[in-house]
Amino acid sequence: MVAPKEALRVGLLGCGVVGSQVARLLVEQSEDLAARVGAPLELVGIAVRDTSKARDGVDPSLLTDDAHGLVARCDIVVEVLGGIEPARTLILESFAAGASVVTANKALLAQDGPTLYSAADAAGVDLYFEAAVAGAIPLVRPMRESLAGDRVTRVLGIVNGTTNYILDEMTTKGLAFDEVLRTAQELGYAEADPTADVEGHDAAAKAAILASLAFHTRVSLDDVACEGITKISADDVAWATETGHAIKLLAIAELTDAGVSARVHPALLPSRHPLAGVGGAFNAVFVEAEAAGPLMFYGQGAGGAPTASAVIGDVVSVARHRVLGGKGPDESSYASHPLAPADAAVTSYQFRLRVDDKPGVLARVAQVVAEHSVSIEAMRQQGTPAGGVANLVLTTHRAPEAALAATVAEIAGLDVVQEVTSVLRVEGA
C-alpha cells in the first residue's frame, strides 16, 4: 500500500452540456479515478458567467465567476467554454501558473493550436484535447502514441453528425436536402442557423486538427479547402446508390507529393468502404498508415456524456503525469511538412452532363479530358436518351484538383454540352 498522495486540484471552465457531465463524472467516479491516477482529484471550482443559475447535480458552492482566480490555484484546468476568447487567454494563464490543460475546444485549436502546443511545451505541462476532434472516439491518443512508430499517409473522417444524418436521411428516404434539413431542425438535430454544419465549417476545423496531428504540421482552419453539402441533390444520392456508392461529407488530410492537403467536401465512397456504412449521427475516422495499414475509429462525435468521457480520460492521463513525473508527447519537436496548395490535392471526379444526343459528342468530351492529362476510369449513359438529350456520367482516375476543375470548366463550355448537372469527388476507391 502506497501512502496516499496529496489531492490534485481540478478547475472547470464552463458548465454547459459537457461541463456538467464532466463535473458529474469527477464526483461519481472519484474512487476509481483516484486509483487510476495514484492521487485523489479534487474539483475545486467551476467558472461560469452567472453563478446564480442552478445546474442539475452540481454543488452550487463550487461555482465562481472569477475564472482567472480559479486557474491560478489549479493543477489541472478543464476548458469546455468553447469559442476563442476568453478560452485562449485562460489556457495561457493556466500554463503560466504551471497547470496542465484539457480542452474540448475545436475552434480554438483549429485557429491557434500550434501556439498553444508550443506554450504548453515551454511551460513543461500537458495540453490534451481528445474531445476536440470526434467527441468520445479515442483518436488523438492512438494517433499520437499508438502510431508513433508508423507513418500516417491519409485520414478520411466523417466528423460532423448533422450532415451525416442529413445525407443518411436523403439516401434512405429519397428526400431533397431542404426537406431533410427542415425536419432535422424541427427534431433538434440541426441548429436554427445550420451554416457551420452544412457548409462544412465545423468539419473543416476538425480537418485542421487531424492534419496537424497526422503530419506534425501547422495546419489552421484557413488552410482547409471547404465545400459543404447544400448542393447535393436527391438525384445525386439516388445515382450514388444505384452505382454502389454512398455520399459522405469527408474531412480529408493527406500527404501528397506537394505537401499536406487538408480539405472538406462531399465524396462518393464505394459501399464496401468501412466509412460508407457509418450512419445517422455517428462519427468515424479512417486512417491509413504505412505499416499498420487501414484503421478505423467509430463512435459518438458529440453529446454531453460522450464528450465528457473523452475529457475525463485526458484528465487521468495528465494527472498521472503530475503524480509520476513526466508529460505527454511533445508536439513541437517533430519533422514538419509543407502545406500543399488547395488545387494540388489529388482526387478523382465523377461528373454528370446533359449533352446533345448525336454522334461525336462522346469523342469531343473524351478529347477535352485527355488534353488536361486526366484519364477516364468509366464513361456511361444514365438512363435512355430522350428528346435529343442524353445524360452522360464520367468518372476519372486520380488527378490534381486543378486539372480536374479545368477539365470540367472546358467541358461545360462545349456547344454540345447543355449542362454540367453534378460534380462529385470519389474517395476511398
Added chain:
Amino acid sequence: MVAPKEALRVGLLGCGVVGSQVARLLVEQSEDLAARVGAPLELVGIAVRDTSKARDGVDPSLLTDDAHGLVARCDIVVEVLGGIEPARTLILESFAAGASVVTANKALLAQDGPTLYSAADAAGVDLYFEAAVAGAIPLVRPMRESLAGDRVTRVLGIVNGTTNYILDEMTTKGLAFDEVLRTAQELGYAEADPTADVEGHDAAAKAAILASLAFHTRVSLDDVACEGITKISADDVAWATETGHAIKLLAIAELTDAGVSARVHPALLPSRHPLAGVGGAFNAVFVEAEAAGPLMFYGQGAGGAPTASAVIGDVVSVARHRVLGGKGPDESSYASHPLAPADAAVTSYQFRLRVDDKPGVLARVAQVVAEHSVSIEAMRQQGTPAGGVANLVLTTHRAPEAALAATVAEIAGLDVVQEVTSVLRVEGA
C-alpha cells in the same frame, strides 16, 4: 534545443514475421523515433535460435543465441517469440534486470497475464501489449487510458481473421464450411491444422485479455466458454442473410449481474450493427461504455508490418517513460469483479426446428419456452410446410444461457419435434 540523451538499449527476442519488421522499423524510423522519445533507441541484439540463418534486411552481427544475456543488458525488451516458454522466463528476467517489456504474445498473456502485470508493477517497469489483442488496432491504449474515466459494460470483438474470412466467403458465395476451409488452406489464409482458429481457441485467448482489460479482473483462457464455427451450415448463413443478419464469430466480454462473462461463439448480428460489415480478414472490436456509448476499433488483426506498428508504438511509450520518469497505468490497483459462471451469461437464442405440420405444435413449443421463464421475441415459419413437416424459427429475448439451453433441450425431446436444426445466439440487437 535539449541536450541529447543517452541511447536506450532495445533487445529483440525473436526474428520471425513480426520481429524482422520490428527490426526494420527501429532502423528505418530511427530519427523520428528519437525525436518522439527524446533519446535515440539503439537495437543492441536480436535473440534467435539459429544465428547462422540469414534474415532479410537484418544486420547479422546483431543476432545472438544468448537471450538471457541479452535481456540483462537492455532498457527495453521486445518479446515476439510467442508461446509460453522461454518467453515467460525471459520477460520475468527482464523485469528483474529493470527493463520494460513490450510483448505481442497473446497465448502467454491469456494464460498468465495477471502474474506478469504484478511482476512489472513490483519492479516499477512497464509491460505493454498492444499487439497481443488485435494486431495493428489501437485498443489497449484506448481502453486503459482514453476510457479511464468511464465504465466499460460490454466488448464484442471480431478478433480472428481466418474465421471471419471463412464466414464471409460462406455468405457471399453460398458455400459450405468444409469447402471454404479447404480453399482458405490452399490460399494460405488458414493453417494446415486449423483447430486453433475454427474451434475459437485463438479468439478465446484474446477474449481473456479483453475481459481483463475491460473489467480489471483476472480472466484466463480457462475461464472463457468457447464454441467455434465448425457447425455453421450454409443453410444457417443463408437464413441469416434472409432475415437481415450476419453470422460472426464473436469474442465477448460483458459485465453482468453475476460478474464478468467471457465467451466466444458464433452469433447473429443485425446487418445494421457496425460489426456486421467487417469483412474478409479484418478485425474489429466494439466497445460499449456508460458515458462514451458505443465505440468501434477496426483494422488489420495480424501480419508482420501491422503487428510491428503496434509494437513500435508501445516501444515509444515505454521509452518515453524511461526518459521522462514515470510509467504507464498500473493494472493491479483497480477494483476487480467476480467471474460469472459460464451458464449465467445472458444472451438470446435463435433456434430452428423441424416439426410435425399439425395444429397445436406451436402452442406446445411456446409453453415449454414460457415454463423456463424465457420470453419469445419472434416465432415464424421458414419456407412452406411440405410432406407433413414444417420449419419453425424462434427468437427469444435475452435470458441466462442456462435457461436457454434447458429450453432447447426440452423442446428437442417433444414428440412433435423431429429435429433442432440449428441453435445460434443473437448479439448486438
